[in-house]
Amino acid sequence: METREIIRAIKKLPVSKRILIVEKTLKTIRENETRKRMVKATESLFEDYKNDKELTAFTQLDYEEFYETR
Numbered sequence: 001m002e003t004r005e006i007i008r009a010i011k012k013l014p015v016s017k018r019i020l021i022v023e024k025t026l027k028t029i030r031e032n033e034t035r036k037r038m039v040k041a042t043e044s045l046f047e048d049y050k051n052d053k054e055l056t057a058f059t060q061l062d063y064e065e066f067y068e069t070r
Contacts, residue, residue, distance in 0.1 A: 049055050
């Protein structure tokens with residue numbers, strides 16, 4: 001389906017359905033952009049975390065028992 005056909009089909013829908021389409025489209029665009037930014041950030045920091053042991057020092061505590069004090 002071409003873009004023009006999609007737009008024509010959307011124009012035939014009631015306003016509530018058209019708004020729903022816009023909202024869902026915007027949501028997926030935001031999610032995709034967020035995902036891209038997170039992947040880019042992960043890739044840019046990967047070497048730092050791989051080579052700098054100070055950045056991962058606290059991961060040694062991951063498997064220790066933790067008790068909250070009140």
